[in-house]
Amino acid sequence: MAVKIRDVAEALGAEVLAGEDGLDRDVGVVIASDLVSDILCCRDVGAFLITGLAKIQILRAADMIDLIGICFVRGKIPEEGVVEYAREMGLPVILTPKTMYETCGRVYQLGAKSGVYTPPGAPE
């Protein structure tokens, strides 16, 4: 059975900050990074992102590659405007106090797969 964002939030003891309506989206592939360019190297459309970068730039990057949801780690309170922007986008954003390492481990245990990372310059 597919893992849903709702399941991820529960496993991580995460707070839902935005996009409540999208919590039943399937988490197919996951990427984890604090670097915008790295995130944009994900070849999958519709990935779920785990990041410690709770900034507006992440949401704009998310918009570019149609991420289905984002989890901010280490209890990082997003900077001003992030939650509002996510709500406008209808993008589920959750916040967990757990570290990046533990978050990735727990989401992996739920059965979500890793996204395909395409190094820059690699042919499509």
Next chain:
Amino acid sequence: MGAAEFIWTRDGVDAEEIKGCGNVAPAETIETEKEIAGGDFANAGAGASQIKRLIKKLAISPQVVRRTAIACFEAEVNVTVYAQEGSIKARVSPLCIYVVVEDRGPGIPDIEQAMQPGWSTATPEVREMGFGAGLGLPNIRGNVDFLKITSTAGEGTVVEFAILLNRT
């Protein structure tokens, strides 16, 4: 001092086909443009969003939309990070999406070097925002079929790229 130039075409892509993109009658094209303010990180990517929204409405494959969006985003972020001001302009024709990103800024002294993954002159502040990984230009090249960079030290940079619509 002359301008430095870098031109790259994806293997298997016909340079003539790219030239053809520039010779489409205006009636057959759709254009969109956005100004970019240097240092305005809150709005970095707004132009790319605008372009993405436009092409998503057209009958263009999701892969092409994604590649265009990523290339536009990286190019726009470069202007925000390094230049004083600039603009991003996209022209969609039946053959391709042609994007021109112009800025008034310091220019790129060595374009070949800037094309190397990992090469970056970004400040720690910029890196804290998740940028400056040195993947911007390589990431643009990775997603487009044609790339041309023209840069003049102390004046600015023009990054042009094309994504053909008939390839995935």
